[in-house]
Amino acid sequence: MARRRGDTREQIREVALKLFAEQGYEKTSLREIAERLGVTKAALYYHFKTKEDIVTSLFDDFKTEVDELFAWAREQSVTPEMRREFIRRYAEIIQGTGGTLMRFMQENGPAVRHLKAGDDMRKRFQALADVLVDKDASLPDQIRARLSIFSLHMTLFIRDAIDADDEAVQAAALEVALDLLPTG
Amino acid sequence: MARRRGDTREQIREVALKLFAEQGYEKTSLREIAERLGVTKAALYYHFKTKEDIVTSLFDDFKTEVDELFAWAREQSVTPEMRREFIRRYAEIIQGTGGTLMRFMQENGPAVRHLKAGDDMRKRFQALADVLVDKDASLPDQIRARLSIFSLHMTLFIRDAIDADDEAVQAAALEVALDLLPTG
């Protein structure tokens, strides 16, 4: 099956995300990504200026989705039920590609930390927490709000530790996440 | 101040852990560790056979402490209060060096994953969860038990996100961790 025009860039992103998440950012070389696609390193550089640019491109899509969620949140008044719906929508976002990206981010802290794209994401995590909990809430509630988000992220790299199918684990994680919200 | 005899090995461990946690395992070169100590790379190789050996050595101390905790746990009968005490003792272990090591482990998943020392640690995390929750407990309770441990680990890289001093955050994290245990 021949590669369709315009497909290569998207395939680079797919393969890169998969390898970055599995093996880590540093341990995944452009040579390896190129080999999986049956092209050379130089071909990658036609589509992306640097290795970091690939990561930036991956985060951009995700940021768009999260920013749409924030836009929705700004139209609502803050209530417990609104917060619950906010978490549900965030859980939707991290299904599929978004989840793999979050796994990559969680497991590659030091590598991601000094990328500009990583900094943007950290600001958004802070913003997520700010929606879920009042700024003057108790310290335990502050922590619970962050654990709520992490509960959803966690399901992505816990597959082997818990003996159940992915959908059941995700549903359970959502339940836990909702329980962790203030005035549950 | 001259270096005391026998100190070098310990200093290598200290500097390595600090840099591994801050910058990541892959991004920290032996050259950089050596430079901070005012020695050469070759000197490091007198004390440790490989880079991985440094990590192994760091984990070994931690594993000893955790295994002592398991030994204590085996002498107890499993009750809610015993589980609470178990968490309190674990929180003690991850004060100081142990905590930095856990931060390193959490943030360097892909790098640590294929080290033997990392595999040993993952088994122990599973064992921690097995103490905290019954094997046939509900899926949400399984997840909560793991979040309980993560709540303690989390305080180590959340410093900037929450505006409070470290001790207060740690105390709050312990409170949250205890609340997450089954039949709280």
Place this chain on the structure above:
DNA sequence: GTCTATAGCTCGATAGAC
């Protein structure tokens, strides 16, 4: 858009002097 070829660098690790 993709190729070959390579520059330029850093890394982990070793050999052997002191």
Place this chain on the structure above:
DNA sequence: GTCTATCGAGCTATAGAC
């Protein structure tokens, strides 16, 4: 126990042909 010197390998990135 620490040094100098170096090896071989792998990396990101670029130049230039097709």
